Amino acid sequence: MRGANTLEPSGKQRGYEDMTMTEMGTSAVWHDSDQSWEMRELPLPELEADAIQVRVRATSVCGSDLHIWRGDGIPEDAPPREPFVFGHEMMGEVAKMGNKITTDSLRRPLKEGDRVAFSYFFPCARCYNCLRGEFGACKFRLGRTPLEEWPVCNGGFAQYYYLRSPNYVFKLPDSISNAAAAPINCALAQVYEAMHLGGVRLGDNVVVQGAGGLGVNATAVARELGASKVIVIDGQKPRLDLAMQCGA
Ligand SMILES: [Zn+2]
Ligand SMILES: [Zn+2]
Structure with a gap:
């Protein structure tokens, strides 16, 4: 520097x-x-x-x-x-x-x-x-x-x-x-738009592949939109733990 x-x-x-x-x-x-x-x-x-x-x-x-x-x-x-x-x-x-x-x-x-x-x-x-x-x-x-x-x-x-x-x-x-x-203006906005385009509705089951920044936001958004089950796939336990806290 x-x-x-x-x-x-x-x-x-x-x-x-x-x-x-x-x-x-x-x-x-x-x-x-x-x-x-x-x-x-x-x-x-x-x-x-x-x-x-x-x-x-x-x-x-x-x-x-x-x-x-x-x-x-x-x-x-x-x-x-x-x-x-x-x-x-x-x-x-x-x-x-x-x-x-x-x-x-x-x-x-x-x-x-x-x-x-x-x-x-x-x-x-x-x-x-x-x-x-x-x-x-x-x-x-x-x-x-x-x-x-x-x-x-x-x-x-x-x-x-x-x-x-x-x-x-x-x-x-x-x-x-x-x-x-x-991250509201990027990560959250991106995944919200994806759910919007995908037409996620009350009672749907949603699979999120990868619990990185976008995946964790996607998990929370899917849950807020009323998804019945949000299934998150990832290979790292700390990331999955965070996804669980966000509604997986
Ligand atoms: Zn970005
Ligand atoms: Zn324009």
Whole structure:
């Protein structure tokens, strides 16, 4: 790891109201070229009227992060990728809101300091596919912007995440811990969609193959949807124990 002396976040002791467009945040930047991490201080993006600046409180490591880290699918002789920030399974607190934002996506009042879960892809919400609810098929969907194009503090493995518009943001109840909330936007959302597409109904029996991050979430979702039996297959007892706690 390099640049460790920049670990101490600037403005750590100050309130959110002191944040300005020149506020800085720390990002964990991955360098492919020498396989190293760098803690880099980067400016926060200037807040647009319909955007939300989130102070990241918890981020989990998704299986996709491991694929991205290893460079799976990239040819051996490809040049190193440009430096980038990892992390997308995250939650946080509203650090600052654009002046057009007053509520979350369920029209509940939203204020600075509220703990929130949110999406990390930004479908346009206006095209044919979006209007049919097929946000993943949106051709205008935005995701992570490369660091060389937009050198700002923005990511899961960073202090801040920039929720541009249109977005989905949901206030979290106190009963859900930060750690439990982090995978809502990826692992939980994925398996919920799978159950939805598969048409899981009250009384169904559901088999979940693999009790990893997705499998454990799938177990809990299947149970919540009213599955009669949730059978989980895995080779590791601790994972199966966790699945049992989640309704297997
Ligand atoms: Zn993920
Ligand atoms: Zn769209």
